[in-house]
Amino acid sequence: MSYVDEVLEIVKKKNADQPEFLQAVTEVLDSLRPCIDANEELYRKNAILERITEPDRQIMFRVPWVDDNGQVQVNRGFRVQFNNSIGPYKGGLRLHPSVNLGIIKFLGFEQVFKNSLTTLPIGGGKGGSDFDPKGKSDREIMAFCQSFMTELCKYIGADVDVPAGDIGTGGREIGFLFGQYKRIRGSYEGVLTGKGLTYGGSLARTEATGYGLLYLTNALLKDHGIDIAGKTCIVSGAGNVAIYAIQKAHQLGAKCVTCSDSTGWIYDPEGIDVDLLKEVKEVKRARLTEYAAARPSAEYHEKKNGEHGVWNVKGDIALPCATQNELDLDDAKALVANGVISVTEGANMPTTLEATKYLQENGVLFVGGKAANAGGVATSALEMSQNSERLSWTFEEVDGKLKGIMETIYANISDAAKRYGVEGDYVAGANIAGFEKVVEAMLAQGVC
Numbered sequence: 001m002s003y004v005d006e007v008l009e010i011v012k013k014k015n016a017d018q019p020e021f022l023q024a025v026t027e028v029l030d031s032l033r034p035c036i037d038a039n040e041e042l043y044r045k046n047a048i049l050e051r052i053t054e055p056d057r058q059i060m061f062r063v064p065w066v067d068d069n070g071q072v073q074v075n076r077g078f079r080v081q082f083n084n085s086i087g088p089y090k091g092g093l094r095l096h097p098s099v100n101l102g103i104i105k106f107l108g109f110e111q112v113f114k115n116s117l118t119t120l121p122i123g124g125g126k127g128g129s130d131f132d133p134k135g136k137s138d139r140e141i142m143a144f145c146q147s148f149m150t151e152l153c154k155y156i157g158a159d160v161d162v163p164a165g166d167i168g169t170g171g172r173e174i175g176f177l178f179g180q181y182k183r184i185r186g187s188y189e190g191v192l193t194g195k196g197l198t199y200g201g202s203l204a205r206t207e208a209t210g211y212g213l214l215y216l217t218n219a220l221l222k223d224h225g226i227d228i229a230g231k232t233c234i235v236s237g238a239g240n241v242a243i244y245a246i247q248k249a250h251q252l253g254a255k256c257v258t259c260s261d262s263t264g265w266i267y268d269p270e271g272i273d274v275d276l277l278k279e280v281k282e283v284k285r286a287r288l289t290e291y292a293a294a295r296p297s298a299e300y301h302e303k304k305n306g307e308h309g310v311w312n313v314k315g316d317i318a319l320p321c322a323t324q325n326e327l328d329l330d331d332a333k334a335l336v337a338n339g340v341i342s343v344t345e346g347a348n349m350p351t352t353l354e355a356t357k358y359l360q361e362n363g364v365l366f367v368g369g370k371a372a373n374a375g376g377v378a379t380s381a382l383e384m385s386q387n388s389e390r391l392s393w394t395f396e397e398v399d400g401k402l403k404g405i406m407e408t409i410y411a412n413i414s415d416a417a418k419r420y421g422v423e424g425d426y427v428a429g430a431n432i433a434g435f436e437k438v439v440e441a442m443l444a445q446g447v448c
Helices: 003-014 019-031 033-038 040-045 048-052 101-117 138-152 171-185 208-223 240-251 274-283 289-294 329-337 353-361 375-389 395-419 426-444
Strands: 057-066 072-083 089-095 123-129 161-164 232-236 258-260 264-267 299-302 317-320 342-344 365-367
Touching (some): 003 048, 019 101, 019 426, 033 426, 057 101, 057 138, 072 101, 072 138, 089 375, 101 395, 101 426, 123 138, 161 375, 208 240, 208 317, 208 342, 208 365, 232 240, 274 289, 289 299, 375 395, 395 426
Parallel strands (some): 089 123, 089 161, 232 258, 232 317, 317 342
Antiparallel strands (some): 057 072, 072 123
16 A cells, blocks of 8 residues: 555544545646655655644634623634744634534645745644624624633734634734734734735735635646637635635636625626626625626625536636635536636635546546635735835836746646646645655654
């Protein structure tokens, strides 16, 4: 049995109740086979795969808070510090009812390789809670965030672990979390990223993941002699990543015709109106039915039986920007039938393993989230740099650095795939490029 298969068997036994984590580990280790086979004796002796698939620590805690009716509520909080071989743990805090330890571990594991790809000195971690911010008042959000940070503050710091936003955690939540950290620790430091501009945040951070997705997509297409201008994009999601991916796609001359939320999706053949989408989602925090009501050219479709309607719309470029496993095998078949050129992931692991394989086998240019959506964490690391220097860079400076990072990521993953004889397999290329840097650091630091 190969070293990869041995470790996969161990991981499956230890984590049988965590399907998302197992999916992430299987995808990574399978794609790393050429690299691992070439160095099997060294990696086996140093238990590299056993160590890289086991988090440094998993923290789970109770989060009690009081709602507006005076009722005490209790949620679970999580922080998984996965690997800090190349820098402090770095990764977002997800607030969503679906959050559990397995999901946080999957996200933290992915973050290790994503952060390595940015070329910046940051390790991988992730956290969050099964708290649902939807429908809560600002006071309830503050009560939860303060209770959550009262426990989390024991384990984080500017040179230890630097959390950020994620699903359900935006500027409002980061502000409450930062205020509580500062109050308890008595220290004003860059312990969180995604902060407001008045207290250490970075310009272009809001746009970073969506913009970065398009910078990498454009680099991918250019490398294959394809002009993004004039292409039709189909996008899932209507949150931060989707909004700014649509905005940047339009700036590059493409037209995005779909977006979606948890209850339905929009088809707008004239192109998504970004200003209206921002008004509905960022200001009103409303459903896409309000977008359709205000936009005569838009069709609203309610989601039924878990179907992912956007992937049945004809387009050239697919940008999944919502959540994990939102694009399955049937969706991939629909995309191929409709002639899609590329799929680049704006969300974390939005494409199932079966769908990914089908897309690759049918000639679709495919880049996974570890590379394609790394713009957010890259700009978070740039925020950390500004905090350390007590400086604030202009939007153009940050955006220029982001563009350079994303183009470098594409070049590195393409090169890694070529070096190991899997040219064009950008999933393998991303995993190999991210893995090599982490492993070199792990070997240099001894058994730890």
